[in-house]
Amino acid sequence: MDEKAFEIFKLVSEGYCCSQIMLKLALDMEESKNDDLLRVVRGLCNGIGGSQKTCGVLTGGIGIFGLYAAKGKAGEWNKENYGRMVSEYMQWFEERFESSECEDIIGVYEFQGENNQSYPVKCGDVLLESFEKVIEILQENGYIFGNRE
Template identity: 70%
Template sequence: MNEGAFELFKLVSDGFCCSQIMMKLALDMEESENEDLIRAMGGFCDGIGGTQKECGVLTGGIGIIGLYAGKGKAKEWTKEDYGSMVREYMDWFEERFGSLECVDLIGVYRFEDENNRSYPVKCGDTILESFGKIQEILQEHGYELGSRE
């Protein structure tokens, strides 16, 4: 098992969903923690609020782009390339995986834990590939994942 797959296994075992895992991977690269941000990303679990609509890997990736190029305080604006990076990621994601929606991507490949919380079994490769694409997009636009300073 490669290091990335092992890290995903640990995060899923700890109860994190796809959107949270995407953000946690980005924060881990910075060697930082932000429990409030990880909690907030929980709203995107299981396809936005459990609706199986927009995929958590997609929304988590967009959140990472926002972490680097989004507005975070008064008198600050999103970076000029924010929208184009989001569109590039969304277009790539839909072309690569055939849909933006969780239900289309995972079908019936799910299991439930003792808290009746469901987790997709099929998402590991999607997360790893998408996280790599986010790194690529950020790098192409002059950002380095792991360094926001």
Template identity: 75%
Template sequence: MEELKFELFKLAAEGYCCSQIMLKLALDMEEKNNPDLIRVMNGLCNGIGGNQKTCGVLTGGIGIIGLYAGKGNAEEWTKDNFGTMVRAYMDWFEERFESTECLDLIGVYQFLDDNNQPYPVKCGDTLSESFGKVVEILQENGYLFGDRE
């Protein structure tokens, strides 16, 4: 757990936001690099586009579930348990943190700017607990976390 918290701090210090950190942690555990995916997640920073609405930890966790059970090409389909896992994570998140809104969770309104995206330190515990829950949900549904191939 301490190693995870150190990694979260390091990624935040490098300028990644919560949604990016969630996916980056998953990819790092697989020893994979996907800058395009991390860039895509940038649009979900600070509550989707910086509006402090849906939390990036929530959307990032759903993104990880999608890595394992989502549709990735024309020849495949979303796995049968994808929706069940997403709902389980969303329900747990809202019950655990009493909201899915970034503003409610951190209590500070921050706008995205063109130079830097502030990382709220308050998100550290939310990130570590949520990442653990996503791993748990995947494992409960028969996925070996860290090995998608």
């Protein structure tokens, strides 16, 4: 098992969901913490709000682009390439996994309670591949992944 796959497995076993894992991986690479951000994206878990609709890997990846290029405070604006990166990732994601919805990607699946989430192996593969794609898109747009300053 490679290092990033092991990291994902560890985060799943600690109870993080897909959207949280995507952002936690990014924060960990920066050697930074943002517990509030991870709490906020908890609502995107299990296919946005537990509905098995929009996949948390997709929304988590979009969140990473936001960390690098979205408006964050007064007097600041989205960077010019923010929308383009989000669109590219969404298009890639839907083509690669043939949907943007959790239930389509992993099949009909019952999530096991708030504190005992068990994700199928397929989520790990989607997380790993998508995280690598986010890094690729950021680098193609001139960002140094792991350094937002």
